[in-house]
Amino acid sequence: MARGDEDFVAFATASSARLQRAAYLLTGDPHQAEEAAQTALVRVYAAWGRVRHKDPYAYARTVLANLVTDQWRRPMREYAIETMPEQPAPHDVADAVSKRRWLIDALRTLSPRERTVIVLRHFFDASEADVARELNLSAGTVKSLNSRALAKLRITVGLMPPLRTETEAGVGR
Amino acid sequence: MTGLEELKDAMHSPPGFEPAPLDLEHVMSAGGRMRRRRRFAVGTASALSVAALLIGGGQLTDLDGPADGIPVADRSAPMPSAVNSSAPGVLGVVVETGQFVDGRQWILYVETTDPDDLDGTLSLVLGRTRTGTIDDFKIAIVSHDPGAGRMNPGFHAVEAGRLLDGRTTPTFGYYVGDAARITARDAVTGKTVEAHRAAWKGFAESEKAQIFWFDFTQGRPPVNLTDLTAYDKNGTELPAGR
Secondary structure: OOOHHHHHHHHHHHHHHHHHHHHHHHOHHHHHHHHHHHHHHHHHHHOOHHOOOOHHHHHHHHHHHHHHHHHHOOOOOOOOOOOOOOOOOOOOOHHHHHHHHHHHHOOOOOOHEEEEEEEHHHOOOHHHHHHHHHHHHOHHHHHEEEHHHHHHHHHHHHHOOOOOOHHHOOOOO | HHHHHHHHHHHOOOOOOOOOOOOOOHHHHHHHHHHHHHHHHHHHHOHHHHHHHHHHHHHHHOOOOOOOOOOOOOOOOOOOOOOOOHEEEEHHHEEEEEOOOOOOOEEEEEEEEEEEHHHHHHHHEEEEEEOOHHHHHHHEEEEOOOOOOOOOOEEEEOOOOOOEEEEEEEEEEEOOOOOOEEEEOOOOOEEEEEEEEEEEEOOOOEEEEEEEEEOOOOOOOOOOOOEEEEEEEOOOOOOOOO
């Protein structure tokens, strides 16, 4: 195995789980996530000579975001809301797992474009300028999408807490 | 924690999802094939040929000629995507629509992550370009069918025209089959309209399709089209596919 290949294997091994998680957040589908992450790594490997000494992770992130760009135009898993719900009353959260699940569900209420911006900004910690460049959007659009999505998420989070069902709460035990 | 920190925490540990071990051998094999294709493309597509390709694309879209088939230009060299680091591989001709917005022309082209598996990886891209060089392509819509079967006979990756960031996009897609006409019906006026068509080829002789789009007017809402239909040179309706 060539030295470059060894470097790539190390990179892919270290980054594949994170790429898959990002793809899952973007697509909402475990199988699509696996496929998208694998395809992104294929493209990274194809360009490895150019990107290995730059920022291969940023390159992979860009490729992944572009791979799911077409989801913006498709109805699948899109439940975008244009009006923000009223400010909810605070609620306690039963446990961390159910809250995380609830937040991921809330993420799916965003439009695909809002969701992509959120994932790039707050999962990958990409700057607004980088997100704008990678998604071919203006910086203002990215800022607007991010603000709107966060506003929706915060309010949504408070509006519908993860109520324990009888089964989850162990009623009767 | 703030709401944002909770969100970050949730995104880094989404419940119910466990990353799978990826097949890196397959990744490197497919990536190596893509790299070799790009090298081949770089070797055969000079800047001059890229420019000629765009001109040729425009010629391909001219359907004022004989109606018994699409005028097919000589096979063009596949274009490399090496300049645009975020772009997948562009394969085959880049089709000019002749329509401009904000100084950029709408173009249509095929992208693939694996030229050896077009059936599962072919995507049709609507983009815009000012210079006609690949690093200047601005992607607007990437369209493909889910799963495999993207080279089966019939219509694929059809996207209705829409207003996208204030720009009117055409209704477009590609058709696999020997269509001599592709038409649709204006849902408002009932009038039948005919699509522009351009021949597209992959590496293999069997990898053929027609990229099509319907007329549209910048600054006006897109026309709502229905009853998309393909006909052969005898006027017989062809399979629409899935």
